[in-house]
Amino acid sequence: MPDVMRLAVFxxxxxxxxxxxxxxxxxxxxxxxxxxALGDFGAFGPHPDxxxxxxxxxxxxxxxxxxxESLSTGATDCHCGYTDPRxxxxxxxxxxxxxxxxxxTWKAWMGALPATRRLEIGGRRILLVHGSPRKINEFLWExxxxxxxxxxxxxxxxxxxxxxxxxxLHWQRRLxxxxxxxxxxxxxxxxxxxxxxxxxxxxxxxxxxxxxLAPVDYDFEAMAREMEEERLPAEFVETIRxxxxxxxxxxxxxxxxxxxRY
Amino acid sequence: MAAExxxxxxxxxxxxxxxxxxxxxxxxxxxxxxxxxxxTNHSHEMLTRAQVRGFLEEARALGxxxxxxxxGEPFMNPEMLGIAADAxxxxxxxxxxxxxxxxxxxxxxxxxxxxxxxxxxDLRVSIDGWDAATNDPIxxxxxxxxxxxxxxxxxxxxxNPVITVTEACDGAGAAAGRARFLDWARAIGLSRPRLxxxxxxxIGAEADRLRGYAPRETLAGxxxxxxxxxxxxxxSSRMVTxxxxxxxxxxxxxxxxxxxxxxxxxxxxxxxxxxxxxxxxEYGVTCRT
Numbered sequence: 001m002p003d004v005m006r007l008a009v010f011x012x013x014x015x016x017x018x019x020x021x022x023x024x025x026x027x028x029x030x031x032x033x034x035x036x037a038l039g040d041f042g043a044f045g046p047h048p049d050x051x052x053x054x055x056x057x058x059x060x061x062x063x064x065x066x067x068x069e070s071l072s073t074g075a076t077d078c079h080c081g082y083t084d085p086r087x088x089x090x091x092x093x094x095x096x097x098x099x100x101x102x103x104x105t106w107k108a109w110m111g112a113l114p115a116t117r118r119l120e121i122g123g124r125r126i127l128l129v130h131g132s133p134r135k136i137n138e139f140l141w142e143x144x145x146x147x148x149x150x151x152x153x154x155x156x157x158x159x160x161x162x163x164x165x166x167x168x169l170h171w172q173r174r175l176x177x178x179x180x181x182x183x184x185x186x187x188x189x190x191x192x193x194x195x196x197x198x199x200x201x202x203x204x205x206x207x208x209x210x211x212x213l214a215p216v217d218y219d220f221e222a223m224a225r226e227m228e229e230e231r232l233p234a235e236f237v238e239t240i241r242x243x244x245x246x247x248x249x250x251x252x253x254x255x256x257x258x259x260x261r262y
Numbered sequence: 263m264a265a266e267x268x269x270x271x272x273x274x275x276x277x278x279x280x281x282x283x284x285x286x287x288x289x290x291x292x293x294x295x296x297x298x299x300x301x302t303n304h305s306h307e308m309l310t311r312a313q314v315r316g317f318l319e320e321a322r323a324l325g326x327x328x329x330x331x332x333x334g335e336p337f338m339n340p341e342m343l344g345i346a347a348d349a350x351x352x353x354x355x356x357x358x359x360x361x362x363x364x365x366x367x368x369x370x371x372x373x374x375x376x377x378x379x380x381x382x383x384d385l386r387v388s389i390d391g392w393d394a395a396t397n398d399p400i401x402x403x404x405x406x407x408x409x410x411x412x413x414x415x416x417x418x419x420x421x422n423p424v425i426t427v428t429e430a431c432d433g434a435g436a437a438a439g440r441a442r443f444l445d446w447a448r449a450i451g452l453s454r455p456r457l458x459x460x461x462x463x464x465i466g467a468e469a470d471r472l473r474g475y476a477p478r479e480t481l482a483g484x485x486x487x488x489x490x491x492x493x494x495x496x497x498s499s500r501m502v503t504x505x506x507x508x509x510x511x512x513x514x515x516x517x518x519x520x521x522x523x524x525x526x527x528x529x530x531x532x533x534x535x536x537x538x539x540x541x542x543x544e545y546g547v548t549c550r551t
Contacts, residue, residue: 084457142380144328146352146353146381148325148326148353149277149326151325250456254383254385254422255354258376
């Protein structure tokens, strides 16, 4: 084993195969020893079946997100955990498209993925989840995941490092105990900051565990055109081009909401 | 009442802590208030900053995720801003207000708190109609104009509150009612309107306004699936008032809902024996945003 293990962790891909390709290439250039993906491969973007061969060819170790749980069990909605009807309206459009366009073979494949994954590296317990260790669709936002809550969460689930996604916004928090919590953000849509790039997490596990959140540039214009050809909502396409979230944002805490345009 | 007839909600995790920070004291006496708050209701007294700090300390040790402050009217508590600052030091905070005391100066100080904290500060402002004719019969003469003023003061500071409406406003819960409230909010200057619609609890003043619970509105004899129990806020939250720690924000006038004097001591199951429990389950109500 090398002195420092480098892991690249990808958050929600949301059918953005172009961003996934770019992130895999970026992670390899960085020198990743392992690639991991935290689920929600479909949603939002076009041609969901294009994502899975990329994951398999690159040897990405995957877990389920709520999308994989829903698609593989034939659920009628994504179980994203939204509460506002405006969020659910767009979530349903996204889910119906993805459910229709995902082949049965891949639905069966995702049904066999684990819900979480545990690694032990250098005596450190790493826990990879989609939403949170206790719930696949729990949102761990930066501004609503305070230190005491995270300390207990990691204690309860026997983890020194927790990596999650589901919110679509990347962040990390070092806890007073030395534990580390990282939200890998998403490859599928930009981070509501007016920039079109997307993000993933780089973990370095050596004498200490540290994380870096890495921006990835990709051909977002080509992705936007593919979405238009598939007649996906203009709101989705605008986000890909502008970097601002246009929908599914009522769920945002006040702090994160205030940073966006909408 | 035979408690064994009712399903029991287990206590699963201590995520949300509520404070009845103004007690049952309010500058309004809304006709639908499920805790009958008013300028003269002293059944729960205001909490002091020191009292809240004690519970915050215990909450930190228990790993509580978020804090909510309500009343009565929280800003009648002279220590409210200091209390909010204390809570924001260890987690996200939401304050439920009727908006009448949101002066330009208080709104400015809330904005400062919002900016200063790494955790989210959110406000919920209650209104019960689209105009004075629909709102004022419920919340009181002249309140519509004063709520509007408070909302505009918040908006002027760049704060975007959640407009909270109850179904006492006829049609508010339906899609058309929601759309009308969102349009209304945009028209008064909230460019990215946020909205929460709450079901009515037929207790307190509301029981006198329309009606109390009918005998059939009960969970007696029902078996609830684990997911249904988990969805209830009483599986993951508690409410602190001057009189103790209660199972939820709704039942603070029910003596049997007082579960203890410390947070740790209330981490146990509770029988879903009230009409309000029926409402929460049947309509998927949570007091959280």
